[in-house]
Amino acid sequence: MGLPQSISSLLPKYAAVGAQLAELLVVSAVVYILGRYLLEPAVAWLFARRDLDPTLTRALQKTLHVGVIVATLAVGAAAAGFGGLLGGSALIVAALTLAVGFAAQDVISNFVAGVFIVQDRNFTIDDWIEWDDKAGFIDDIGFRVTRVRTFDNETITVPNTVLATTPVTNRMSNETLRISYTVGIGYDDDIDEATRILLAAAADHDEILDDPEPSVRVAELGDSAVLLQSRFWIDNPDREEFSETRSEYIRTVKERFDDTGIDLSTTTQHELSGELAVDEPPSSRATDQE
Structure with missing residues (x-):
């Protein structure tokens, strides 16, 4: 017994979508592997050779990693023919942009604050800082938060906006x-x-x-x-x-x-x-x- 005509007509479409998805996965995997295990280590080696500031180095490496992920999705989608999927509906794009904007207000503000913190030469990894009756050493400055290690070896996760808008004493910024x-x-x-x-x-x-x-x-x-x-x-x-x-x-x-x-x-x-x-x-x- 043969398949109904309606199902038979859909099979080529499903097969085409499946092929696109497979191409998306394969191309994305290749781009990610090249970026993650070739480009990122090469850039890290270059930073080490130039003896850059550790705070700036970490920020650039994190930015590069996000760029690799974005490039992975963009190249994979373009290779599989999905590049114009959302481009055909301006309404959908506008709605998504508005929703993401409202949902990511804190994330964006912390990201911007983190950018200002990273470019501040008086605020670097391993500095001893004090703010709001708290104190410790800067362990890491991320896109959203800064991690501070206290003198009791505890880790405080501080939103970047807090450190950017609160008076902070840096006891190691001068000689x-x-x-x-x-x-x-x-x-x-x-x-x-x-x-x-x-x-x-x-x-x-x-x-x-x-x-x-x-x-x-x-x-x-x-x-x-x-x-x-x-x-x-x-x-x-x-x-x-x-x-x-x-x-x-x-x-x-x-x-x-x-x-x-x-x-x-x-x-x-x-x-x-x-x-x-x-x-x-x-x-x-x-x-x-x-």
Whole structure:
């Protein structure tokens, strides 16, 4: 028994569509493999040879990967004869564009913010940043979010628009960083002697710079203590060096105060702040300068 005439007439059409789909898959697979495993590694090798900024490199590589996917779909559709499928209906195209526009508002705004972040030379991979009482190192800047690794080795996913519109302190954008430490001494203690100890402790530390030179100022007269603020600078700052230098300095000051009998049992106030060097161009994203 033969097939009904209506079905028989449809078979060539189904066969043609099947052939188009097969051609779409084959061509798309070839284009994707060439782009993903030939073009992308070649571009990555070229970037490595030119020693480009890692933040810019990652952004360009991600852009290239998206371009490979778009090219895969476009070339595959064109080769299979599907290139004009949506082009014949302006109404469909307009409706899809409007729907995608509404659905992707946040995505687009985060993408644009990410572009501005990537081109900012004061905002790069591995930088130590602080914003909204949060802090960490930049691990990755994506099209939608920036991933920040906290000091507890947790990962915070931050929308790019947040970092683009919120004041962000970058403590590594310049070559030097100032550390301030405030200590309270008794009213009967010798301010000059305490000042000498604070300056000597800075001068004896290998990581503390001589230029700009350390300084000590009387910061405040508290209810039960005279508050002295010591300021000194470190070079090529990072979180580990920042913490270690501060800790070692405080330890040395405590031991020398004990040796000279300066009273630290009164009310004391410890403040820690980082400030960008005044002789370096300040970051446009830093907000904690005095």
